[in-house]
Amino acid sequence: MRPLFWVFSALMSVLLLLGDAQLLQARPVSHAGGYTAMGSMSSTGQSLHVHYSPSVKYSLGYRAESYRQWSSMFQGAQLNILLIRLNGEASQANVYFKGAAGMQYALSHSDITKELEPAGFAGLAADWETRRYFVRYEGRLILDASINHMLRQSFRLGIAPYLGDYGELHTWFMGQLDYITATADSHSIVVTPLVRFFYHTYLFEFGISHHGGVLFNFIVRT
Amino acid sequence: MNYLLGKTFFLTVFFMLFLQSSLGLAGTGEQKASASQSEVTSTKETCKSKVQAKVNGLVCDFCARSLEKVFLKKSEVSQIKVDLKAGVVDISMKEGKTLDDTTIKTLFADAGYDLKTLTKGGCDGA
Numbered sequence: 001m002r003p004l005f006w007v008f009s010a011l012m013s014v015l016l017l018l019g020d021a022q023l024l025q026a027r028p029v030s031h032a033g034g035y036t037a038m039g040s041m042s043s044t045g046q047s048l049h050v051h052y053s054p055s056v057k058y059s060l061g062y063r064a065e066s067y068r069q070w071s072s073m074f075q076g077a078q079l080n081i082l083l084i085r086l087n088g089e090a091s092q093a094n095v096y097f098k099g100a101a102g103m104q105y106a107l108s109h110s111d112i113t114k115e116l117e118p119a120g121f122a123g124l125a126a127d128w129e130t131r132r133y134f135v136r137y138e139g140r141l142i143l144d145a146s147i148n149h150m151l152r153q154s155f156r157l158g159i160a161p162y163l164g165d166y167g168e169l170h171t172w173f174m175g176q177l178d179y180i181t182a183t184a185d186s187h188s189i190v191v192t193p194l195v196r197f198f199y200h201t202y203l204f205e206f207g208i209s210h211h212g213g214v215l216f217n218f219i220v221r222t
Numbered sequence: 223m224n225y226l227l228g229k230t231f232f233l234t235v236f237f238m239l240f241l242q243s244s245l246g247l248a249g250t251g252e253q254k255a256s257a258s259q260s261e262v263t264s265t266k267e268t269c270k271s272k273v274q275a276k277v278n279g280l281v282c283d284f285c286a287r288s289l290e291k292v293f294l295k296k297s298e299v300s301q302i303k304v305d306l307k308a309g310v311v312d313i314s315m316k317e318g319k320t321l322d323d324t325t326i327k328t329l330f331a332d333a334g335y336d337l338k339t340l341t342k343g344g345c346d347g348a
Contacts, residue, residue, distance in 0.1 A: 031288035031333045033295075056334040087279025087336040089309065131281050131306065166286040166306050201287045221284060 027219075028080035028096055028125070029059045036061075036221045043213020044068055044178060044190060049078060057082050063100050066107070067142070067150065074119050074142075076102015093128040104144050119144035123152075134158035134172065151181040158196065172196035176207070176215075271315040272343035273326065278336040280309045288333040296321065296329070 030036050030053040040047045045068050051061025063078040078100040086093040104119035123140030135157055142150040158174035178190040192215050194207025201222070207215035279285065286304035289311060293302045298319035303312040315321065321329075323340055330337040 027284060030284075031292055034288065034291065056332055082334075085279070085334060087277075087334075089278055089338075090281070092279040092281045092285075129281050163307065166283055166304050170283065198283060200283055221287065 027094075028098060029053050029056065029082045030221060032056055034221060036219065038217070038219040040215075040217045042192070042207075042215040042217075043209050043211065044180065044188075051078065051080065063102070071108050072104050072106050072144075074100075074102055074104045074121075076100050076120065091128065091130045094126065096125045098123045098125060098140065117145040129158075131163050132160050134160075134174065148182075153179045155179075167200055170196075170198035172198065174205075174207075271320055273313040273315070273321070274341045274343060275311045275313065275326065275330065275337055276339040277309055277311055277330060278338050280304070280306055280311075280335065282306075285333075285335065289330070289335065292329050292333040296325075 027036075028049075028051065030051075032053060032055045034053045035051070036053070036059070037048075037050045039049075045066045047063065047065040049061055049063045049065075051059040053059040059080045061078050061080075062075075064073070064075045066073050078098065081097040082094060083097055084093070084095040099120070099122045101118070101120040103116050105115040105117070119142070121140050121142040123138060125136065125138040127134070127136040129135070137153070137155050139151065139153045142152065154176060156174055156176040158172045160170060160172050162171070164170045172195065174194050174196055176190075176192045176194060178192070179187065180190075181187040190209050190211070190213070192207040192209040192213075194205050194215055196203065196205045198204075201220065203217075203219040205215065205217040209215065277289075283306075286306060289304055290302055293299045293313060298315050298321050299313060300316045301314040305311070313321075313326070326340060327337045
């Protein structure tokens, strides 16, 4: 068990050196029996989340995420629960709970065994979309055993310039605002225009934030 | 150096996942094989029940994929076609097979969508 942890730690530590994590979008719960892998790389950090949905109501999975604010890495188990789904004739709205528990360690320290501490997060995400428009809000409170906390909020708007059918390439133009509060007097705002490409069950997003940070997200679902 | 290593790893993970899905190593292939087999079967059938469902909440390809996965697990179903523009799902049954309305409604719910109307068709070639 321990070697596996070190392998994950080493691999994800490398990822952190690229930047910081971003709240990754949409659909943390799949259909019954569905697997999903989603990754994010941006100027606020990296994250990788792989989950399985036993039912359409919840999913369970592994999460690794780096936090630039703390120069730290989190790894743990994540639970996503679909609290509300409203299916309209041409729209869909969802409210999700997201919670995770695991271990966090500082990436700046050479011996991470001395830095391991319990950590986790809880949050809510809400989205509404049609085939033309997309709106999403997500907020997460991240805590560790040292009583550090970070509130990460993300708001996104999107529009599809054309409507494709199933199996065709879908394109979205989106704007994302991230507001991150690490302490009472420390916060940061990141604005990122981005383009989303959605083909079959592969989703990719590319963007550049207002201070030049590159955003890359992907979702693969089976 | 670290930057390049990280980027290489990230992209490698991504493309492995992409290839896995494309080549069907994690279930996608089973569906493609099933769909392919269903197409062959359908050409041999002279009579096949069809059901057309109007569904609420169909807004993206993930929705369509979910419906495919859920319905094609049922042995009675030979093919499913999702029309996102119309919000309509056409379900073809294997010869002599059928699904009752309650089961169909449950399957849509399992995929995360609401069945609005259900229209049962006739038989091909009949």
